Amino acid sequence: MNQWIINVQWELFIAIEVLGFISLLLFGYIRYKLKKPNLSKGFIISFIALTVLEMILAWYVYSLTGEISAFQIIISLFVLYAVTFGVRDFKKLDRWMRKKIDEDNLITDADYREMAKQKDSRYQAKYYAISWVSHLLIFLGTQVLFFGLSGLSFEESMAYLSDLGWMGSESFEETPYANQAFHSTSMIWGIILVVDAIISATYVFQKKDKKGD
Numbered sequence: 337m338n339q340w341i342i343n344v345q346w347e348l349f350i351a352i353e354v355l356g357f358i359s360l361l362l363f364g365y366i367r368y369k370l371k372k373p374n375l376s377k378g379f380i381i382s383f384i385a386l387t388v389l390e391m392i393l394a395w396y397v398y399s400l401t402g403e404i405s406a407f408q409i410i411i412s413l414f415v416l417y418a419v420t421f422g423v424r425d426f427k428k429l430d431r432w433m434r435k436k437i438d439e440d441n442l443i444t445d446a447d448y449r450e451m452a453k454q455k456d457s458r459y460q461a462k463y464y465a466i467s468w469v470s471h472l473l474i475f476l477g478t479q480v481l482f483f484g485l486s487g488l489s490f491e492e493s494m495a496y497l498s499d500l501g502w503m504g505s506e507s508f509e510e511t512p513y514a515n516q517a518f519h520s521t522s523m524i525w526g527i528i529l530v531v532d533a534i535i536s537a538t539y540v541f542q543k544k545d546k547k548g549d
Contacts, residue, residue, distance in 0.1 A: 349411065360379070435451075
């Protein structure tokens with residue numbers, strides 16, 4: 337049984353993701369089409385349960401293999417997004433959908449205040465600055481974890497950080513990382529971090545609305 341789980345770990349992950357996506361679709365259909373918000377909550381609960389199941393699967397595979405691979409890293413990133421930025425994105429989408437079908441006054445005064453706040457340039461600048469700094473701290477924390485799991489001492493880590501020539505390497509052997517999963521994840525994540533910085537900067541340095549406008 338244990339070996340079977342290791343062999344089909346990716347298939348299980350994909351199956352859970354598909355079930356999670358179906359849960360969200362059913363949530364949307366029942367909440368916005370059938371207009372039964374209380375019933376739709378059951379599918380959000382199932383989505384959360386499936387996310388927890390992904391975490392359990394990642395931990396169980398790790399307990400069997402004794403090593404952190406791309407499998408655990410990818411699931412961790414999925415779960416991290418779901419419990420951080422994903423929550424805000426979901427609330428924003430929910431308000432937008434309720435506004436589109438506002439036949440029964442589904443949008444509350446609090447929702448309108450929140451939507452107005454999100455259009456304010458000062459609020460946007462603050463939000464994107466905080467979100468990017470949070471992203472950076474999570475990335476740096478992950479790098480500390482990867483360096484530690486790769487068996488590097490503090491002196492060895494400083495040596496790699498003082499000479500970043502290894503960042504252009506396609507193979508992990510010339511990098512501080514112990515395996516290709518750590519290396520590939522860090523390189524791709526680094527690119528995403530740079531893109532996120534550029535996008536966030538467009539909001540942080542945009543022309544601010546005057547107070548009282």
